[in-house]
Amino acid sequence: MTQSKTLQLTDNVTYTYGKHTFKGGVDTRRVRYYDIETFLASDDFGQFTFQPTFTGNSFGDLLIGAPATLFFAVSSPDVAGTAWQYSLFAQDEFQVNSRFTLSYGLRWTVLPAFKATVETLRIFTRTPTQLWFRINSLPT
16 A cells, blocks of 8 residues: 655746736645555565474475465565656747637656655666665666
8 A cells, every 4th residue: 555645836827918828837746655554574475384283294284385374465665755846837828819819838847756765765786796786876
């Protein structure tokens, strides 16, 4: 289960001058996204406990595939990140005549990557001799 919280600040302005209507605005958002799941001592492969329950021997229970307890989680990576997102726009509507209005404008949006708040975002980097991961950075 995940949870997302967004704090948004938006402001727009409109100015009319003759046959032109100028509009502009800014949109700033702080987006927080995180998992609210709790993962116990297991991974996607699961945790199986074999005890001498069925055959009288723990190894015998393993061979017949009869665990005393099992736990597995179908999970996604733990994520807890924050990002600031920005947008700006400028627009003009020019009324050429009573039957034709020309509208044009520009929009600029920045959607950066999330930054981990509890060091849970990871990427894998392959080197010639080993496979390792780095926390909160891209491979160089």
